[in-house]
Amino acid sequence: MADFILPARRTDDIKYAVRDIVVVAEKAARAGREMLYLNIGDPNVFDFRTPPHIVEAVHQAMQANRNGYSPSSGIRPALDAIEREAERKGLRNIRDLFITTGVSEAIDLCLTALANDGDDVLTPRPGYPLYSAILSKLHVVENPYDLDEQHGWQPDPDEIAARITPRTRAIVLINPNNPTGSVCSRDVLQQILDLSVRHNLLVLADEIYDKLVLDGIGHTSIAALNPDASVITFNGLSKSYLVPGFRIGWGVVTGREQALRQYVEAVNRLLRARLCASHPMQYAIQPSLEGEQAHLPDVLKRLTRRRDITVQMLNSTPQVSCTAPRGAFYAFPSLHIDGSDDEFVRRLIEQTGVVVVPGSGFGQVAGTKHFRAVFLPDEASLTRAFQRIIDFAAVYKP
Numbered sequence: 063m064a065d066f067i068l069p070a071r072r073t074d075d076i077k078y079a080v081r082d083i084v085v086v087a088e089k090a091a092r093a094g095r096e097m098l099y100l101n102i103g104d105p106n107v108f109d110f111r112t113p114p115h116i117v118e119a120v121h122q123a124m125q126a127n128r129n130g131y132s133p134s135s136g137i138r139p140a141l142d143a144i145e146r147e148a149e150r151k152g153l154r155n156i157r158d159l160f161i162t163t164g165v166s167e168a169i170d171l172c173l174t175a176l177a178n179d180g181d182d183v184l185t186p187r188p189g190y191p192l193y194s195a196i197l198s199k200l201h202v203v204e205n206p207y208d209l210d211e212q213h214g215w216q217p218d219p220d221e222i223a224a225r226i227t228p229r230t231r232a233i234v235l236i237n238p239n240n241p242t243g244s245v246c247s248r249d250v251l252q253q254i255l256d257l258s259v260r261h262n263l264l265v266l267a268d269e270i271y272d273k274l275v276l277d278g279i280g281h282t283s284i285a286a287l288n289p290d291a292s293v294i295t296f297n298g299l300s301k302s303y304l305v306p307g308f309r310i311g312w313g314v315v316t317g318r319e320q321a322l323r324q325y326v327e328a329v330n331r332l333l334r335a336r337l338c339a340s341h342p343m344q345y346a347i348q349p350s351l352e353g354e355q356a357h358l359p360d361v362l363k364r365l366t367r368r369r370d371i372t373v374q375m376l377n378s379t380p381q382v383s384c385t386a387p388r389g390a391f392y393a394f395p396s397l398h399i400d401g402s403d404d405e406f407v408r409r410l411i412e413q414t415g416v417v418v419v420p421g422s423g424f425g426q427v428a429g430t431k432h433f434r435a436v437f438l439p440d441e442a443s444l445t446r447a448f449q450r451i452i453d454f455a456a457v458y459k460p
Contacts, residue, residue: 075198077191080419086408087417095415098447100435103240103391105304105361108438112304113357116346120308123345132341134333136161136312140347144297147351148314151272152286153295158315158326161339161347165270165296165311170196171336172266172294172313175328177202177231183266184222184233187425188394188432190240190268194425205230208427211385211396215244219253226257232264233257235284238271241424241434242394243369243387245275251284255291264325265293270311271390273302273358276366279388285316292317301390302358303350308343365391368437368444375448376435381455393435394421401460403431409458414450 298311421432
């Protein structure tokens with residue numbers, strides 16, 4: 063008899079590059095390097111602070127002993143505020159709303175309720191690695207469609223159409239995109255939604271960065287383009303309201319009631335089985351969505367300046383090129399070097415202390431090399447970090 067406990071095979075392919083790279087960074091820090099972290103999309107680690115009225119709302123809820131379980135889908139004031147917010151964005155035919163432990167739990171629950179072993183789900187490449195991890199756990203095939211770097215990282219609806227199989231169940235759309243910072247055009251969104259209707263596919267629309275869109279270009283929610291399409295729109299407080307540690311997200315289900323009835327009940331069975339999201343934290347939702355929004359113009363102003371520094375500096379060397387992000391706070395520069403981006407990033411961390419994430423952790427077109435950089439740090443820190451990357455890349459040899 064073996065004297066050790068074997069893990070389940072479903073965990074073999076689960077990777078999360080954003081956190082996995084921290085192991086390399088910790089080793090460099092122990093060696094005495096000055097570290098500059100451009101790897102984690104957490105505004106509160108840097109010079110962004112949660113608006114006080116949001117903190118106060120949770121404090122008052124705790125003081126009022128709202129510390130027990132909530133209804134599985136969430137508390138009514140929060141759900142009502144989410145519904146009003148969805149309607150302001152043009153969503154109609156709302157069939158269900160539910161509050162989760164961050165958008166991450168919403169994604170997990172909705173994929174779990176949807177796909178069987180051997181089914182496939184269309185996911186953007188590059189895209190957020192959580193989708194890959196969940197699909198791997200579920201034994202569902204990840205069916206990637208490539209974003210076009212030469213056209214601002216837009217999805218190609220024709221490629222998506224060509225990749226649909228008899229086992230395809232859903233199209234994942236991350237808009238604004240993590241890791242590229244791209245924002246989908248209305249025309250592309252309409253074409254993707256038309257595909258979903260034609261092939262009876264669910265659209266999982268991850269819009270957690272919808273209020274962090276730069277250059278005044280605005281954001282279109284895909285569910286607003288056709289009230290009869292089957293869409294779940296994910297959103298939450300983490301990014302726009304600077305509370306990633308609150309772990310509050312939600313899903314809004316829209317489309318034809320008859321088409322969605324059985325699926326919605328399956329999602330709710332899972333919601334009931336895990337009891338509820340954090341009860342007191344849900345009291346932050348209504349004041350966030352409907353209270354003072356004064357922090358957002360300042361956040362966008364700072365992110366725009368930091369994005370501009372990122373693009374200017376990373377395009378100043380022949381070893382790197384960077385398509386300008388239009389939303390969120392990530393850039394996904396291309397590396398023009400020999401060797402792999404994994405090795406480049408590992409040695410960059412070890413020799414310079416600048417922590418980025420290799421592009422392979424997000425998926426990328428075969429033969430291309432990238433890294434993801436977070437441009438949340440202050441301007442002086444960003445400038446120092448990017449200068450180190452430029453200097454390192456100029457002499458890098460694998």
